[in-house]
Amino acid sequence: MFRGVMESAKEFKKVVDTISTLLDEICFEVDEEGIKASAMDPSHVALVSLEIPRLAFEEYEADSHDIGIDLEAFKKVMNRAKAKDRLILELDEEKNKLNVIFENTGKRKFSLALLDISASSVKVPEIEYPNVIMIKGDAFKEALKDADLFSDYVILKADEDKFVIHAKGDLNENEAIFEKDSSAIISLEVKEEAKSAFNLDYLMDMVKGVSSGDIIKIYLGNDMPLKLEYSIAGVNLTFLLAPRIEG
Amino acid sequence: MFRGVMESAKEFKKVVDTISTLLDEICFEVDEEGIKASAMDPSHVALVSLEIPRLAFEEYEADSHDIGIDLEAFKKVMNRAKAKDRLILELDEEKNKLNVIFENTGKRKFSLALLDISASSVKVPEIEYPNVIMIKGDAFKEALKDADLFSDYVILKADEDKFVIHAKGDLNENEAIFEKDSSAIISLEVKEEAKSAFNLDYLMDMVKGVSSGDIIKIYLGNDMPLKLEYSIAGVNLTFLLAPRIEG
Amino acid sequence: MFRGVMESAKEFKKVVDTISTLLDEICFEVDEEGIKASAMDPSHVALVSLEIPRLAFEEYEADSHDIGIDLEAFKKVMNRAKAKDRLILELDEEKNKLNVIFENTGKRKFSLALLDISASSVKVPEIEYPNVIMIKGDAFKEALKDADLFSDYVILKADEDKFVIHAKGDLNENEAIFEKDSSAIISLEVKEEAKSAFNLDYLMDMVKGVSSGDIIKIYLGNDMPLKLEYSIAGVNLTFLLAPRIEG
Numbered sequence: 001m002f003r004g005v006m007e008s009a010k011e012f013k014k015v016v017d018t019i020s021t022l023l024d025e026i027c028f029e030v031d032e033e034g035i036k037a038s039a040m041d042p043s044h045v046a047l048v049s050l051e052i053p054r055l056a057f058e059e060y061e062a063d064s065h066d067i068g069i070d071l072e073a074f075k076k077v078m079n080r081a082k083a084k085d086r087l088i089l090e091l092d093e094e095k096n097k098l099n100v101i102f103e104n105t106g107k108r109k110f111s112l113a114l115l116d117i118s119a120s121s122v123k124v125p126e127i128e129y130p131n132v133i134m135i136k137g138d139a140f141k142e143a144l145k146d147a148d149l150f151s152d153y154v155i156l157k158a159d160e161d162k163f164v165i166h167a168k169g170d171l172n173e174n175e176a177i178f179e180k181d182s183s184a185i186i187s188l189e190v191k192e193e194a195k196s197a198f199n200l201d202y203l204m205d206m207v208k209g210v211s212s213g214d215i216i217k218i219y220l221g222n223d224m225p226l227k228l229e230y231s232i233a234g235v236n237l238t239f240l241l242a243p244r245i246e247g
Numbered sequence: 248m249f250r251g252v253m254e255s256a257k258e259f260k261k262v263v264d265t266i267s268t269l270l271d272e273i274c275f276e277v278d279e280e281g282i283k284a285s286a287m288d289p290s291h292v293a294l295v296s297l298e299i300p301r302l303a304f305e306e307y308e309a310d311s312h313d314i315g316i317d318l319e320a321f322k323k324v325m326n327r328a329k330a331k332d333r334l335i336l337e338l339d340e341e342k343n344k345l346n347v348i349f350e351n352t353g354k355r356k357f358s359l360a361l362l363d364i365s366a367s368s369v370k371v372p373e374i375e376y377p378n379v380i381m382i383k384g385d386a387f388k389e390a391l392k393d394a395d396l397f398s399d400y401v402i403l404k405a406d407e408d409k410f411v412i413h414a415k416g417d418l419n420e421n422e423a424i425f426e427k428d429s430s431a432i433i434s435l436e437v438k439e440e441a442k443s444a445f446n447l448d449y450l451m452d453m454v455k456g457v458s459s460g461d462i463i464k465i466y467l468g469n470d471m472p473l474k475l476e477y478s479i480a481g482v483n484l485t486f487l488l489a490p491r492i493e494g
Numbered sequence: 495m496f497r498g499v500m501e502s503a504k505e506f507k508k509v510v511d512t513i514s515t516l517l518d519e520i521c522f523e524v525d526e527e528g529i530k531a532s533a534m535d536p537s538h539v540a541l542v543s544l545e546i547p548r549l550a551f552e553e554y555e556a557d558s559h560d561i562g563i564d565l566e567a568f569k570k571v572m573n574r575a576k577a578k579d580r581l582i583l584e585l586d587e588e589k590n591k592l593n594v595i596f597e598n599t600g601k602r603k604f605s606l607a608l609l610d611i612s613a614s615s616v617k618v619p620e621i622e623y624p625n626v627i628m629i630k631g632d633a634f635k636e637a638l639k640d641a642d643l644f645s646d647y648v649i650l651k652a653d654e655d656k657f658v659i660h661a662k663g664d665l666n667e668n669e670a671i672f673e674k675d676s677s678a679i680i681s682l683e684v685k686e687e688a689k690s691a692f693n694l695d696y697l698m699d700m701v702k703g704v705s706s707g708d709i710i711k712i713y714l715g716n717d718m719p720l721k722l723e724y725s726i727a728g729v730n731l732t733f734l735l736a737p738r739i740e741g
Contacts, residue, residue: 070418073397073418073419076396077396077419080389080392080393080396082389105383105386105429105430105431106386106390106423106424106425106426106429106431107423107424108389108390108393108421108422108423108424109421109422109423109424110393110396110419110420110421111419111420111421111422112418112419113418113419139599139600142574142576142602143600143602145574146574146602146604149570149571149574149604150567171564171567171606171607172567172571172591172604172605172606172607173604173605174602174603174604174605175602175603175605176600176601176602176603177600177601177602177603178600179600182599182600183599184599184600317665320644320665320666323643324643324666327636327639327640327643329636344666352630352633352676352677352678353633353637353670353671353672353673353676353678354670354671355636355637355640355668355669355670355671356668356669356670356671357640357643357666357667357668358666358667358668358669359665359666360665360666
């Protein structure tokens with residue numbers, strides 16, 4: 001069996017919004033500790049990983065299950081969540097459905113057909129990164145939107161003093177400079193100057209669910225995949241993005 | 248002559264918004280008692296009926312007139328209403344126009360050409376219904392939007408204890424359950440268990456003008472048309488929708 | 495050199511929004527007094543002229559320069575301005591770029607390629623107008639939107655008592671009447687009754703940046719181009735629009 005109750009359907013909606021822009025389907029690995037899932041995007045450029053510890057739930061009860069879900073349908077359902085809805089996720093083993101229930105005045109139940117997919121074997125690798133930047137989520141997100149005006153990729157640069165997001169179009173260019181003492185920077189730990197280019201669409205998809213107040217942890221190296229980490233509603237999200245080879 | 252003044256153009260806009268999604272044109276039957284109109288939608292599935300008693304107007308003066316109006320044009324005009332505009336409707340018999348006037352700072356006058364159509368002979372039939380549900384308008388409206396995710400029709404069910412809105416897609420399904428004691432239910436009078444399917448697009452069009460605070464009266468039977476009633480800005484709206492024969 | 499600092503990027507955005515709907519590119523004539531620019535729209539129906547006195551800047555320093563800018567790119571950049579951003583415009587002569595910088599937490603810099611265009615020789619002619627109407631910007635703007643429902647041109651009429659905006663479609667028509675004592679009218683100086691028709695799209699483009707609180711000065715005659723004047727964020731905008739010959 002599996003049944004989990006969350007306080008805010010609206011918050012969990014952000015998680016589903018984010019992963020559904022990168023993935024078409026996902027296999028939630030459920031057990032008594034909580035929920036885990038990871039998958040490569042269809043073009044194998046980005047890795048998405050999420051972890052929902054049982055503590056993120058108000059109530060939680062589960063045996064081991066692999067629950068395959070079509071994320072397009074899940075996103076449509078979660079978009080129907082209202083501000084004060086509680087969220088109940090429950091497995092209906094008989095009907096082979098995941099019930100998504102919004103509780104408020106009245107009870108709105110959606111039953112999603114399970115997909116026959118198995119858990120991904122791709123996990124986030126344990127890599128040591130020379131540089132870690134903690135930045136306010138909205139500042140990072142806005143800088144990416146700025147970059148999107150003139151380019152489809154972005155260069156992230158870090159040195160001891162600052163974190164820079166740079167985009168270069170054919171005619172025009174753009175640069176967001178976050179000095180170490182900027183109020184947007186929570187911490188800037190740089191052991192080795194780094195500069196790498198990344199696909200902008202993927203990066204923007206990865207931070208889709210971030211809202212003001214959220215903090216993003218950026219792991220940046222040279223010739224290394226970018227790693228992003230943040231939490232929404234007690235759900236830990238990790239993303240890995242291969243660097244772009246500049247032409 | 249005909250001249251009527253309403254306090255809030257913005258409220259009356261909701262009425263026009265609603266009927267204009269179902270009808271292309273309408274004939275307002277005006278007399279000293281107020282205004283009446285009824286019409287079938289072009290595909291003859293839904294009946295729309297409205298009644299504006301003279302008390303819904305701040306000022307009202309009228310002889311008998313049939314005023315034929317193109318609802319697309321009327322809707323465009325009403326969409327220009329601002330929050331504090333008063334509304335004046337007046338017949339210009341000489342120019343054969345209906346003047347729609349918004350009064351606030353300045354006076355904005357729109358003159359709509361009259362259509363040469365006559366009053367519909369189709370009226371809401373006097374049918375006795377076994378079941379009457381009074382429900383908060385926004386709760387019903389949201390349940391219909393939920394249903395719209397996976398299906399193009401909806402099954403309404405009522406028994407002594409609850410009112411249920413059910414939609415079934417090829418893979419996924421959805422159900423909104425309103426228990427008798429739910430705060431969304433004002434009253435639930437059920438003499439005979441009922442279950443009927445209805446076209447979802449029509450139903451959503453019928454409640455388009457409903458906003459939070461409005462209450463909808465639902466008359467439901469077996470193999471009977473659905474009847475909906477509610478009021479906006481003193482205007483009484485009634486809708487009849489033929490049941491869908493399930494395949 | 496050229497460097498100017500403005501308090502509110504968001505306000506200046508409205509200026510760029512407006513001129514970029516009418517013009518593709520512009521040449522800013524910068525000198526120690528401030529900035530000037532004027533240009534005909536591509537179809538030579540409308541003249542756009544702007545003047546930014548150095549007093550509109552918090553800080554200002556400039557030699558003589560002609561700065562040619564692609565307005566599509568400038569508009570995209572200005573649309574990225576946030577509520578509390580300060581705006582810095584600065585010429586990078588070495589790289590041949592105009593830097594547009596938003597300062598808030600962090601610093602976001604956009605570098606726009608300069609265009610090789612020269613200052614327009616077309617200036618606003620010194621014409622004496624018989625009638626001058628000062629009207630609240632939003633009232634005028636809304637009246638134009640009303641007119642847009644049924645027609646693609648608008649007739650402006652002024653006499654001693656009122657200013658009227660009239661639009662006539664094939665079937666329906668519209669009229670906004672501003673009496674001399676209307677709260678929307680600041681002043682109405684009429685020496686000669688006037689009535690002229692103008693293209694509605696151009697007129698709406700010209701007042702695009704106007705928001706509630708702004709006041710528009712309308713110069714109206716018979717068989718004369720319409721002249722509009724207003725200020726946003728210390729920037730003086732003037733527009734000239736040729737009258738439409740009614741068919």
